[in-house]
Amino acid sequence: MTDTEALRGIIAKSGLKMKYIAEKMGIVPLTLTNKIENRTEFTAGEVNKLCGILGITSFKDVAAIFFGSGVE
Numbered sequence: 200m201t202d203t204e205a206l207r208g209i210i211a212k213s214g215l216k217m218k219y220i221a222e223k224m225g226i227v228p229l230t231l232t233n234k235i236e237n238r239t240e241f242t243a244g245e246v247n248k249l250c251g252i253l254g255i256t257s258f259k260d261v262a263a264i265f266f267g268s269g270v271e
Contacts, residue, residue, distance in 0.1 A: 202264045224248045
């Protein structure tokens with residue numbers, strides 16, 4: 200389950216618009232919103248693309264945002 204609050208915070212800090220991020224990922228903005236809000240799940244490939252776009256490089260950060268905070 201995605202940590203919606205953490206991911207939204209990173210997106211806000213990046214200064215990138217949701218439309219731009221979605222286009223770079225090859226999805227529509229509504230699909231991105233649904234994934235961020237946990238209505239649908241991110242695929243591994245989407246997580247990889249999104250992390251590249253947002254500059255998320257730490258495995259710990261990726262794990263906490265996309266796979267729960269229990270990963271050390």
